[in-house]
């Protein structure tokens with residue numbers, strides 16, 4: 031298993047190009063299941079999650095070609111509408127095939143994802159929504175077995191805001207008979223990006239970006255070309271890494287409008303932020319003030335940025351409080367940050383972080399994707415060497431992170447870990 035070795039204490043400086051968004055690319059790749067014609071995508075990030083999904087779709091009958099950051103997907107004949115446990119267990123977002131498979135093929139068999147490191151993460155709202163559209167669904171041997179010769183439009187209220195749930199139901203509804211109204215929908219920019227791609231494919235979607243999405247089903251969808259939006263979480267991660275190391279970094283090809291909650295918190299932490307077009311420059315004005323925050327669905331502060339801000343807060347002036355309201359077990363990084371000398375106390379879904387003068391390098395273990403990013407940031411701040419183990423989590427969601435950080439002046443390298451480590 032690969033590890034990252036980081037010699038900390040160097041400020042990040044320079045420009046970094048932001049990749050396409052993982053969380054937009056995954057549903058958009060699944061949208062290729064909805065048409066027999068080619069879906070041509072650009073700005074697709076080179077990530078393990080994308081490769082896993084393409085492999086899953088290949089088994090169903092979708093052919094793909096990859097070139098640099100482009101991808102062409104063609105699902106002429108979806109002969110096997112099945113997602114097996116072997117692939118689904120490595121990536122929960124595989125559940126996103128359920129809606130499109132059911133809409134296109136009239137049946138689907140998709141493994142239940144099971145729990146994951148950050149919480150229980152049920153898919154009941156995906157299932158309930160599809161049932162409201164007329165699907166017959168049963169759970170058999172760990173699989174969701176769904177049938178619906180023709181999905182029907184429905185009014186669906188989701189009692190929790192769910193990102194992939196909204197995306198799944200939107201993809202099901204575009205080929206349903208009649209009008210679907212999704213209430214309490216997720217407003218995340220990635221939901222909007224998917225909706226825009228679907229519209230290019232001939233879907234009739236309105237209200238995306240608000241909490242009521244209106245979809246009028248059509249008989250068929252056609253091919254389209256779409257550029258995946260920039261990754262706002264990768265953007266936020268580099269911004270925090272720059273601020274935490276008291277560097278001066280400019281993001282290129284980013285999406286400032288989708289990052290307002292994060293930029294506001296960075297300003298509160300004493301960073302100066304300049305937004306020009308799709309570029310964002312960050313540098314600290316003086317001491318790191320740290321920030322208290324509470325995660326919530328978009329447009330509020332994203333849960334996927336919580337761990338990175340916590341790393342920055344460990345060396346801030348004074349005490350800060352972070353409250354996680356989306357996932358019940360998303361403080362796995364706390365124990366690892368403590369190994370680097372951080373002073374953090376957990377009380378239920380709240381972490382109290384008392385700033386210390388500095389962190390000290392140590393061996394730490396990545397537990398999930400964004401927790402891994404926080405450990406890398408902590409390693410960049412810490413004095414001495416930090417070894418981040420189990421970085422396969424990081425490779426799921428960050429494209430060439432050590433190369434990008436290296437270009438900004440970080441002393442970071444990937445090494446092959448020992449067997450069984």
Ligand code: UD1
Nearest residue numbers: 053123151152153154155156190191192193194195334356
């Ligand atoms: C997506 C993102 C993930 C991000 C999360 C929250 C992708 C591929 N992943 O995950 O990076 O951290 O949004 O912004 O886009 N819930 C239910 N029942 C359901 C579905 C969800 O109770 O059927 C609950 C979850 O347990 C959680 C909350 O709703 O507490 C939000 O989860 P959800 O938005 O669905 O997260 P994901 O879509 O899995």
